[in-house]
Amino acid sequence: MTQLIAQRPEPGTPRPYRFPPVVRRSVAGGQVVAADLPGHNLAVAKLLLDAGGGREMIGVEGVAEVLAKALEEGTAQRSGTEYAIALESLGTDLSVSVDWDSFAATVQVPVAALPAAVELLAEAMRRPLLSPDDVSRVRDDEAESLRQYWANPGPRADAVLRLDLFGSEVRHGRPLSGDPRSVAALTVDDVVSFHRSWFAAPGTLLVVGDLSRIDLDALGRAAFAGASSPSPVVGDPFPVGAPGSRRIVLVDRPGSVQSTLRLGHPAPHRAHPDYVPMTLGAIVLGGAFTSRLNHLLREVRGYTYGIRSEYGLSRRFGRFVVSAGVQTAVTAPALVDAVGEIARTQGDGVTEPELAVARDWRAGQLSVGLQTPRAYASALTTLVVHDLPDDYHARLRESLLTATVDEVSAATAAHLNAEGITLVVEGDAEVIRGDLEATGLGDVVAGGV
Numbered sequence: 001m002t003q004l005i006a007q008r009p010e011p012g013t014p015r016p017y018r019f020p021p022v023v024r025r026s027v028a029g030g031q032v033v034a035a036d037l038p039g040h041n042l043a044v045a046k047l048l049l050d051a052g053g054g055r056e057m058i059g060v061e062g063v064a065e066v067l068a069k070a071l072e073e074g075t076a077q078r079s080g081t082e083y084a085i086a087l088e089s090l091g092t093d094l095s096v097s098v099d100w101d102s103f104a105a106t107v108q109v110p111v112a113a114l115p116a117a118v119e120l121l122a123e124a125m126r127r128p129l130l131s132p133d134d135v136s137r138v139r140d141d142e143a144e145s146l147r148q149y150w151a152n153p154g155p156r157a158d159a160v161l162r163l164d165l166f167g168s169e170v171r172h173g174r175p176l177s178g179d180p181r182s183v184a185a186l187t188v189d190d191v192v193s194f195h196r197s198w199f200a201a202p203g204t205l206l207v208v209g210d211l212s213r214i215d216l217d218a219l220g221r222a223a224f225a226g227a228s229s230p231s232p233v234v235g236d237p238f239p240v241g242a243p244g245s246r247r248i249v250l251v252d253r254p255g256s257v258q259s260t261l262r263l264g265h266p267a268p269h270r271a272h273p274d275y276v277p278m279t280l281g282a283i284v285l286g287g288a289f290t291s292r293l294n295h296l297l298r299e300v301r302g303y304t305y306g307i308r309s310e311y312g313l314s315r316r317f318g319r320f321v322v323s324a325g326v327q328t329a330v331t332a333p334a335l336v337d338a339v340g341e342i343a344r345t346q347g348d349g350v351t352e353p354e355l356a357v358a359r360d361w362r363a364g365q366l367s368v369g370l371q372t373p374r375a376y377a378s379a380l381t382t383l384v385v386h387d388l389p390d391d392y393h394a395r396l397r398e399s400l401l402t403a404t405v406d407e408v409s410a411a412t413a414a415h416l417n418a419e420g421i422t423l424v425v426e427g428d429a430e431v432i433r434g435d436l437e438a439t440g441l442g443d444v445v446a447g448g449v
Helices: 063-073 080-089 111-126 132-150 155-166 180-184 188-198 216-224 275-287 292-300 328-348 352-369 373-385 392-402 405-415 429-438
Strands: 022-027 030-036 042-049 095-098 103-110 204-209 247-252 258-267 307-313 318-327 422-427 443-446
Touching (some): 022 216, 030 373, 042 111, 042 216, 063 132, 063 188, 080 111, 103 373, 132 155, 258 307, 275 352, 292 318, 292 328, 352 392, 429 443
Parallel strands (some): 247 422
Antiparallel strands (some): 042 103, 042 204, 258 318
16 A cells, blocks of 8 residues: 655755866867866767857858758768768767857767767867758758748747847847848858858867866867967957837737737846846746746736746847747737836845745756756856856855845846837737737837848
8 A cells, every 4th residue: 555645855955066176278279178077987078169150240140050050961081971970989979059159069978988079079170071062951951940930939029129129230130040031041152161260260178077087188189180260359248238218019920819029128248247136136027937927927817828037148248038928819918017027126126035936946956957067068168158267156056045135136227127128029910009009118110020
């Protein structure tokens, strides 16, 4: 017979949180940054180059993503099939990612296989084949994938918000991955030229594993072999700018049964000293299920399945964004409620019970998330890209747990902008325009990309 537990067990004492020691050294013109995980049999190596979306020129948006997908189509030494077999023989694959600040390729293997894996990683990054047929096929696949993605609600609204916040004259005023038209228009020479321009710098090799069994100098020499250009100069953060006036940008989606909301304004860069309190404030506002926005619009009003607010922060710029999908009939009142909660949080700050939940959730998320070599490599990426001190992650959990109501309230007052927020609504314009105009939240203008 199964015996039921009558009383829920009490939580145990939390284990101490420790970020592994960070080791830095210069090798062959590049930098190796490593974290020591004694006794671990798996290791991760990640080659990080300053070749993210922010390095693309206007008119070739999405070229870095196409290049990322073309890297495994063959190298100067092997065909695509031969390269895939070489990776599989080590029990790994090549994981490639692009964001605004960096282009990265990662391998995870047993420690003994790490030297061979890094050589394969460098081979793809430094000496890809980039044959015209392969690049054209990858580009066409990516353009088709984007066409399907952009047929969904959301991508157009997000692109319109980004354009409104930053303008069309800067790269970050356009989507990171480009759009179906920009990617379809890419030429083979665009892809090859981007690689030639940004992949000749050494970059940074991130290594996570049992460093007593790893030769960091040898890995660095393998990763940086053939690098001939100096590291690119990183520009200063873009100014956030003075608060603007609030307005509603209406993106027409005829016949839509719901409206997609994207509310946002510019925000500071990732390394800003207010990072901890401002992000905790965003959690209280809309970053968790218990947040103010989700409680009001989902639990009380029943307007949406969920609504979220967050800061998206990169090396040189950031933005605050609220995202939701609501029923068409309640688009206007949902927008009024969302703006009202943003204004209330900006004006009144947060309460201790709300902040306690946000602190515990975010600190716990940090502790749980940093458990694997790949997670530690991601944390090292943050250190390198945003030029943060080596003990940043060791101190981050304590910074989260000790943030005060006054600190978080001051940060929300400084960085939220309810009066200057742009309200993008993607929905059936014929049905909702009149209701949006009646809200008095701001002028209603047509938007599109």
